[in-house]
Amino acid sequence: MTNAQRDEGLGDAALIRRTLEYVSPVADEATGYFYALLFLHHPHTRDMFPVAMDTQRDRLFKALLAAGLLLEEPDRLTAFLRDLGRGHRKYGTRSPDYPAVGQCLLAALARYAGEVWSPRTEAAWVRAYAAISQTMIDAAEEDALRNPPWWLAEIVSHEARTTDVAVLIVRPEQPYAFTPGQYTAIETPWWPRVWRHYSFATAPRADGLLSFHVRAVPAGWVSTSLVRRARPGDVVRLGPPLGSMTVDHTAASDLLCLGGGTGIAPIRAMVEDVARHGSHREMQVFYGARREDDLYDLENLRRFERAYSWLTVHPVVGALPEAVSRRGPWTEYDAYLAGPPPMVRSGVRILTEGGVPAGAIRHDDLEHLVRD
Numbered sequence: 001m002t003n004a005q006r007d008e009g010l011g012d013a014a015l016i017r018r019t020l021e022y023v024s025p026v027a028d029e030a031t032g033y034f035y036a037l038l039f040l041h042h043p044h045t046r047d048m049f050p051v052a053m054d055t056q057r058d059r060l061f062k063a064l065l066a067a068g069l070l071l072e073e074p075d076r077l078t079a080f081l082r083d084l085g086r087g088h089r090k091y092g093t094r095s096p097d098y099p100a101v102g103q104c105l106l107a108a109l110a111r112y113a114g115e116v117w118s119p120r121t122e123a124a125w126v127r128a129y130a131a132i133s134q135t136m137i138d139a140a141e142e143d144a145l146r147n148p149p150w151w152l153a154e155i156v157s158h159e160a161r162t163t164d165v166a167v168l169i170v171r172p173e174q175p176y177a178f179t180p181g182q183y184t185a186i187e188t189p190w191w192p193r194v195w196r197h198y199s200f201a202t203a204p205r206a207d208g209l210l211s212f213h214v215r216a217v218p219a220g221w222v223s224t225s226l227v228r229r230a231r232p233g234d235v236v237r238l239g240p241p242l243g244s245m246t247v248d249h250t251a252a253s254d255l256l257c258l259g260g261g262t263g264i265a266p267i268r269a270m271v272e273d274v275a276r277h278g279s280h281r282e283m284q285v286f287y288g289a290r291r292e293d294d295l296y297d298l299e300n301l302r303r304f305e306r307a308y309s310w311l312t313v314h315p316v317v318g319a320l321p322e323a324v325s326r327r328g329p330w331t332e333y334d335a336y337l338a339g340p341p342p343m344v345r346s347g348v349r350i351l352t353e354g355g356v357p358a359g360a361i362r363h364d365d366l367e368h369l370v371r372d
C-alpha cells in the first residue's frame, strides 16, 4: 500500500497524531535539528533562548504533543494556545517569527517522520500550523494592547519554611492583575532566559504584592537559586498570568481541593478567593506531604479553617489521592488538583473512577509543571 492510499480517509487530526507518534521516539534528534535550522536561517531568534538548550528542547515537543492531544477539544486547545501566545511575548517573539518557526518545524518533521510523511500529512501540518500560529499571534497582539511583555519585580521578603521550601513575596514594578489559581513564569538574574512556572499563593492583595512557594529541587536551576540565593532587593522578571484552574463563582457545587507539596500554593489562593466572594459553598482541602515536617503551610490553613466555617482542612502524610478517595464519594463536587504531575494524574484517575465527571475536574497543564 502506498502512503497516499493509506492516508485516504484520515482527517487532519489523525494525520497529525500519527506524525507525533512516529516522531516521539526520536523527538530529541528532531527538536535538535529544528533548532539548528532555526538558528542557522534566522540567527536573531537565538537570543530568545537560554544559553543551555537542554530543557528547552523537550518543551517544544511537549507543547506539540499537548496540542496534538487536545485536537478534539477545541475550547481547551484554543485556551492553551492563547496562553502560549501571550507567554511568548516575554521572549521577544514577534508575529513575523512565526512563519520562520513553521518552515523549520515542517522541515524537521519531514526529515524525522520517515514513511508516515506524505503530501497529505504535510498539507495537514501546514493547515494546523497556520491555525496554531494565528491563534497565538492574535492572543499576543491583543495582550500587547493592555500589558507589557514582562514585569520586573523586586523580592521584598524571603522566608525559609523548611530546609528546601521558601515563600517569596515580590513587588511588581507595574500593576499585575491575575485570578487566584493561576500561575506565572519567573526568570532570575542568575539564569537569563530560563523561565519556570510558579502558582500565585495568595489572592490579589491591596498592596499589589505577589507571593510564591518554591521548593529547591536537585538540579533545578531556577528553583534552587530562588530558595538558596535570592534575597530581598533582588529583581526577577515575571511573565503574564496563565492557566484556567480558577474558581467558577457562578457555580454552586461544593469544592474539593488537593494540594500536594508546594501545590498547596494555588489552593490557598483559591481559599482566599472563595472567602472574598462570601461563598456558602463547602470547601474540602486535602493537603499532602511526604513527611509531617513538609506540611509547611498547615498553620496558615488552620488559621483559615478557624475563620471560615465552610472550610475543612485534611492534612495527609503519604499518598494523597488514596486518602481523598477513602473520604468520598465526591460526585457532587468540583475538584481542583495541584502538585507533582504523577499525583495529579493519579488523583484524576481515582476521582474519575469514583464517578466525578471529567468536566468537573480541573488542574494545570502538566507539561508546565515538570520539576525544575
Ligand SMILES: NC(=O)C1=CN([C@@H]2O[C@H](COP(=O)(O)OP(=O)(O)OC[C@H]3O[C@@H](n4cnc5c(N)ncnc54)[C@H](O)[C@@H]3O)[C@@H](O)[C@H]2O)C=CC1
Pocket: 183, 198, 199, 215, 259, 260, 261, 262, 263, 264, 265, 266, 287, 288, 289, 290, 294, 316, 317, 318, 319, 320, 321, 337, 338, 339, 340, 341, 342, 343, 346, 363, 364, 369, 370, 371
Ligand atoms: N498548579 C500546580 O499544579 C502546582 C504544581 N506544583 C508542583 O507540585 C510539585 C510539588 O513538589 P513537592 O513539594 O516536592 O511535593 P512532594 O513530592 O513532596 O509530594 C507532595 C504530595 O504528593 C504526593 N505524591 C507525590 N508523588 C506522588 C505519586 N507519584 N502518586 C501519588 N501521589 C504522589 C505525596 O504523597 C505527597 O502527599 C512540584 O512538581 C511542582 O512543580 C507546585 C505548585 C503548583
